[in-house]
Amino acid sequence: MADLRTNFAGIQSPNPFWLASGPPTNTYGQVAKAFDQGWGGAVWKTIGEPIINVFSRYGSVDLGPTRMMGFNNIELITDRPTPENLKEIAEVKRNYPKHAVIASLMVESKREAWHEMVKQTQDTGADGIELNFGCPHGMSERGMGSAVGQVPDYTCQIVEWVKEVATIPVIVKLTPNVTDITYIARAAVKGGADALSLINTINSIVGVDLSTFEPQPSVAGKSSHGGYCGPAVKPIALHLVSAVAADPSVKIPVSGIGGIASWRDAAEFIVLGAGSLQVCTAVMHYGFRIVEDLIDGLSNWMDEGGHRTLADVRGRALPRVTKWEELDLNYHLLAHIDQDKCIKCELCWTACEDGAHQAIRRLERKNGGPVVEIIEEACVGCNLCAAVCPVQDCITMERVPNDYPPVTWKEYAAGKGRLAPRSEHFHTATWSKSR
Amino acid sequence: MQRPERVRSLSDEQLAANFADIAPALTNDAALLEADKCLFCHDAPCTIACPTHIDVPAFIKKIASGNLRGSARVILDVNPFGHSCARACPVEVLCEGACVLNDRDEQPIRIALLQRHATDYVLEKKLKLFEPGKRTGKRVAIVGAGPAGLACARDLRRCGHDVTVFEAKTQPGGLNTYGIAEYKLKADVALAEAHDILDLGVELRLGIAIGRDIPFEKLLTDYDAVFVGVGLGSTKQLGIPGEDLPGVVDALTFIEHLKTHPYRDTTVGRQVVVIGAGNTAIDAVTQAKRLGAATATIVYRRGEADMPCYHYEYELAKRDGCGFRFNAAPQRIIANGSGAVAGVEVRTSNGSETIPCDMVIVAIGQGERGLVVPHDDPRVFTGGDCANGGAEIVNAAAEGVAAAKKINDMLERTHG
Numbered sequence: 081m082a083d084l085r086t087n088f089a090g091i092q093s094p095n096p097f098w099l100a101s102g103p104p105t106n107t108y109g110q111v112a113k114a115f116d117q118g119w120g121g122a123v124w125k126t127i128g129e130p131i132i133n134v135f136s137r138y139g140s141v142d143l144g145p146t147r148m149m150g151f152n153n154i155e156l157i158t159d160r161p162t163p164e165n166l167k168e169i170a171e172v173k174r175n176y177p178k179h180a181v182i183a184s185l186m187v188e189s190k191r192e193a194w195h196e197m198v199k200q201t202q203d204t205g206a207d208g209i210e211l212n213f214g215c216p217h218g219m220s221e222r223g224m225g226s227a228v229g230q231v232p233d234y235t236c237q238i239v240e241w242v243k244e245v246a247t248i249p250v251i252v253k254l255t256p257n258v259t260d261i262t263y264i265a266r267a268a269v270k271g272g273a274d275a276l277s278l279i280n281t282i283n284s285i286v287g288v289d290l291s292t293f294e295p296q297p298s299v300a301g302k303s304s305h306g307g308y309c310g311p312a313v314k315p316i317a318l319h320l321v322s323a324v325a326a327d328p329s330v331k332i333p334v335s336g337i338g339g340i341a342s343w344r345d346a347a348e349f350i351v352l353g354a355g356s357l358q359v360c361t362a363v364m365h366y367g368f369r370i371v372e373d374l375i376d377g378l379s380n381w382m383d384e385g386g387h388r389t390l391a392d393v394r395g396r397a398l399p400r401v402t403k404w405e406e407l408d409l410n411y412h413l414l415a416h417i418d419q420d421k422c423i424k425c426e427l428c429w430t431a432c433e434d435g436a437h438q439a440i441r442r443l444e445r446k447n448g449g450p451v452v453e454i455i456e457e458a459c460v461g462c463n464l465c466a467a468v469c470p471v472q473d474c475i476t477m478e479r480v481p482n483d484y485p486p487v488t489w490k491e492y493a494a495g496k497g498r499l500a501p502r503s504e505h506f507h508t509a510t511w512s513k514s515r
Numbered sequence: 516m517q518r519p520e521r522v523r524s525l526s527d528e529q530l531a532a533n534f535a536d537i538a539p540a541l542t543n544d545a546a547l548l549e550a551d552k553c554l555f556c557h558d559a560p561c562t563i564a565c566p567t568h569i570d571v572p573a574f575i576k577k578i579a580s581g582n583l584r585g586s587a588r589v590i591l592d593v594n595p596f597g598h599s600c601a602r603a604c605p606v607e608v609l610c611e612g613a614c615v616l617n618d619r620d621e622q623p624i625r626i627a628l629l630q631r632h633a634t635d636y637v638l639e640k641k642l643k644l645f646e647p648g649k650r651t652g653k654r655v656a657i658v659g660a661g662p663a664g665l666a667c668a669r670d671l672r673r674c675g676h677d678v679t680v681f682e683a684k685t686q687p688g689g690l691n692t693y694g695i696a697e698y699k700l701k702a703d704v705a706l707a708e709a710h711d712i713l714d715l716g717v718e719l720r721l722g723i724a725i726g727r728d729i730p731f732e733k734l735l736t737d738y739d740a741v742f743v744g745v746g747l748g749s750t751k752q753l754g755i756p757g758e759d760l761p762g763v764v765d766a767l768t769f770i771e772h773l774k775t776h777p778y779r780d781t782t783v784g785r786q787v788v789v790i791g792a793g794n795t796a797i798d799a800v801t802q803a804k805r806l807g808a809a810t811a812t813i814v815y816r817r818g819e820a821d822m823p824c825y826h827y828e829y830e831l832a833k834r835d836g837c838g839f840r841f842n843a844a845p846q847r848i849i850a851n852g853s854g855a856v857a858g859v860e861v862r863t864s865n866g867s868e869t870i871p872c873d874m875v876i877v878a879i880g881q882g883e884r885g886l887v888v889p890h891d892d893p894r895v896f897t898g899g900d901c902a903n904g905g906a907e908i909v910n911a912a913a914e915g916v917a918a919a920k921k922i923n924d925m926l927e928r929t930h931g
Contacts, residue, residue, distance in 0.1 A: 145552070342580040366555055372573070377582035384584075472544045 082382035083389045084375065086120060088356040089249040089275035089333045091207045093120035093180035096390060097374050100337050100358035101126050101184035101210060108168035112175065118371040121180025123358060126157035126212045127165045128186040139286035139296040139306065150312035151361050152284045154297065154304050156218045157186055170204035182251065186212040186224050189234065194241045208248050211238065214255035214280025216307050226255040232267035239271025249274040251335060256320055257283050265324045269332060276324060277335035277358060279317045281307025310361040314339030318352055322401050325353025343377030350390060351397040408486040410500045413461030413477045419450045421474035428452060428465035428475060436464045457503055525807040530778040533805035537698040538628060546632040550579040553624050556615055561626060564613035566913040567594035571610055575629055586633035588644050595669040596662050596912040598638065598708040599691045601631035602700040604909050607827045638707055647716050648675030653926045656681065656738040658725045661689020662908045663744030663899025665712045666915025672715040674923045680717055683724035687713065689746055691908060693771045696798040702774050726886045735894065740922045743888050744899040744915060747881035753790065757848030762856035766799040766878035773802060784874025787811040788859050790845050791878035792822040797829065799876045800837045812838035814845060814859060814870060840870065848875055881905060896922055
């Protein structure tokens with residue numbers, strides 16, 4: 081059985097699965113129940129001057145029958161008084177000493193205010209502090225949340241203030257609503273951050289009611305942009321986590337957040353450099369019980385791959401994330417259709433013909449024979465046909481060997497290396513004539 | 516068994532097609548699509564409906580997440596007969612019948628096929644999901660290697676007790692091996708499932724009938740506890756003239772022969788009458804038809820609404836082209852000049868009538884076993900058909916598992 085114990089910037093937890101700061105970590109009762117069901121840690125819903133929320137706070141993006149493929153919220157930080165939150169944090173930590181309990185904090189940008197809040201938080205026995213520099217709605221209008229996290233100087237400054245009094249690890253939670261997240265990450269490192277967590281939610285409007293023209297979620301007919309999360313944001317989060325984890329001037333642990341709903345998602349974050357994982361939307365959808373398969377699936381995957389500890393897999397995919405100019409131009413692929421598996425929907429033909437390189441030929445439907453075939457001299461190996469094919473492993477991308485050594489764009493542009501002969505847009509060039 | 520004249524002329528290919536799985540395995544694609552449809556209910560009605568209370572949403576979620584090993588473990592942890600239940604459970608009246616999608620006017624999640632998808636992975640990869648517990652030195656005898664006995668044996672081995680199973684037949688598995696309709700569950704799967712349990716270190720003694728070869732009392736002397744899961748006895752007699760004619764066979768013997776021989780070796784009449792209307796009668800009539808009988812007809816003394824079989828089994832028999840004669844009470848079986856079966860005389864509301872046939876299969880339920888069990892002895896436990904009067908594999912498995920827990924509790928108490 082794989083060892084899932086986690087040491088994240090000195091914060092210990094029995095497994096890497098933490099509840100992210102949000103509605104599921106609002107109270108003692110929720111966090112205690114989550115720990116009882118197997119969660120390794122929890123980042124408390126952001127504490128600060130209690131706010132007043134609006135009614136109607138969440139918007140959902142459904143994809144076909146799948147609910148909450150994307151999700152957004154215009155809820156603010158805690159609406160509970162600070163002493164109440166701190167008392168419950170202390171109680172959780174006392175009753176669950178082996179679990180990671182982290183307080184998320186957000187106060188006005190004044191040195192004294194931060195000092196006071198950090199000191200009070202440390203008195204609870206919490207294992208760490210997460211600075212919420214990411215919340216993109218509401219709080220940012222008041223000069224907090226992403227208003228801080230979008231400006232490197234502010235980020236650095238506040239981290240410095242916090243570190244002046246902090247005796248426990250300080251995690252800085254980053255907003256993705258920036259042009260280049262590594263600038264903010266470096267600013268946090270410069271300020272003395274012990275770790276980073278990302279991503280916070282993405283600015284969004286999830287939809288509009290076309291009968292009333294009300295954006296969703298509607299509050300008395302109006303709405304405000306909210307923070308987007310859920311499975312839809314995972315690819316963005318994977319990229320940003322890998323960018324920060326690979327940055328040589330960051331070098332501090334990164335907690336991965338953004339659309340984690342299954343152990344596979346979690347494993348992807350880990351191999352791209354995440355040291356712990358934070359989950360919120362999937363819990364809001366299905367409850368704390370999902371942690372059982374997160375642990376079981378991750379553990380079975382590690383066992384099957386012969387990986388004993390998380391350290392054995394952490395960052396394993398990072399060296400494979402490179403610049404485009406370092407990719408091999410002589411690596412050639414060709415789509416291959418398994419005619420025995422083909423169900424003759426012609427989705428591949430439609431996609432290739434209209435949306436790609438006109439490299440699939442239609443055949444007359446007769447005697448149950450093939451209806452599509454790859455035009456090998458036109459195929460550029462783009463993957464589109466395999467992506468649209470509704471049958472698993474029906475269209476596969478096959479390697480086309482050649483005798484040419486690998487050559488990158490960087491080398492080729494510098495006059496080095498030779499390009500292997502390749503299928504070009506010969507079909508495209510004659511498209512208007514032939515059709 | 517006495518056989519009527521050989522009349523069938525189906526090819527081996529046709530026979531194989533007729534006995535192919537009635538619910539073929541899902542492809543990987545189909546399983547993922549189906550798994551994603553599951554709503555992942557809390558306190559799920561499907562789980563409540565299952566006698567072994569498999570956490571259905573949990574195992575389906577694990578299929579969706581690509582954790583097939585974990586999925587199979589959720590199933591087999593509480594139901595050692597997850598393989599056969601996936602194929603032979605009456606899910607229409609259990610988990611799938613309880614699925615909340617029925618209330619949204621949709622087809623329920625195909626839970627049985629998803630369960631098969633997860634558990635087939637274990638057979639295919641030969642995974643060993645469970646281990647015997649630390650040895651306690653306590654000894655338990657189990658009488659009968661059917662689903663109840665082996666389910667009990669599995670969980671007792673997981674607790675570390677020594678287990679010896681006595682089985683009168685030459686193969687383990689009970690009715691799973693010998694009695695489930697061939698198009699639902701084949702003997703090789705039943706045996707693989709049984710051996711998966713036996714591999715936990717269960718001692719199996721085949722060909723030994725307790726009460727005949729070894730007195731029951733000896734078990735009480737030699738073992739710390741005894742579980743009895745001997746199932747039911749042979750098919751009941753009709754008690755009408757002609758019952759002993761050649762060409763009259765009881766349903767269990769007919770099905771067992773079919774399941775233990777190449778298909779062509781089980782002879783079937785041209786015109787077959789099956790007497791009875793329970794689920795075994797349906798298994799007999801459909802399989803007679805699939806073996807090549809020109810007509811296969813259920814003859815039942817009461818009305819359509821009184822049939823004890825499940826509605827979906829009745830529908831299956833109708834789809835197979837089987838006939839039904841209701842309110843026709845068999846009076847005697849008539850022989851022709853050469854002493855072979857020629858018809859069944861029945862009493863109907865219009866008087867007497869003879870239904871011509873050359874083979875009669877009797878399926879009016881099983882009698883009890885003769886084994887006398889001292890029920891007042893606290894070390895004796897029972898489960899499965901012999902205790903519940905005849906139910907499903909899943910009931911036998913649930914009762915075997917429950918008995919193992921009671922036995923373990925008792926042994927731990929006496930252990931001190």
